[in-house]
Amino acid sequence: MFGKLLGLVSSLQIGARIKEKVDAIKRQAIVAVIGVVILLFALIFGLLAGYHALVEIAEFSPLEASGIVAGGLLLLACFILAAIPLFGERPAKSKPQMMVDAGTEGLEMVDKKLNQAMRKTSPITLLAVAFAAGLLASRR
Secondary structure, X not given: OHHHHHHHHHHHHHHHHHHHHHHHHHHHHHHHHHHXXXXXXXXXXXXXXXXXXXXXXXXXXXXXXHHHHHHHHHHHHHHHHHOHHHHOXXXXXXXXXXHHHHHHHHHHHHHHXXXXXXXXXXXXXXXXXXXXXXXXHHOO
């Protein structure tokens, strides 16, 4: 009974943590969307200012100024599309072969020693030794 109650409380705590994380992610997403919208407004304002500067200060015709702004945007888009492969999937870094081999050799050695101990002694003796080792380890 107590175990079931403890499991229920634990699962409720996990659910509450998940809900808090989801709420935090929602808040971050909302702030990011607001930032992107403001960035788009700034970009549009900058393009309009550049267009008016070309028309009034550099004395281009409105058609020429529109062509210059559109050409600049086209050039920017081409650079961005050309850079897409640079941001693709990166290969995973592999561990040095010596480290991998040493780890597996150590596990194999421990496995062999455990198998030898199990063949030489009874499972009840091994269980008692493991229990005693667990008690000693938990007291430190």
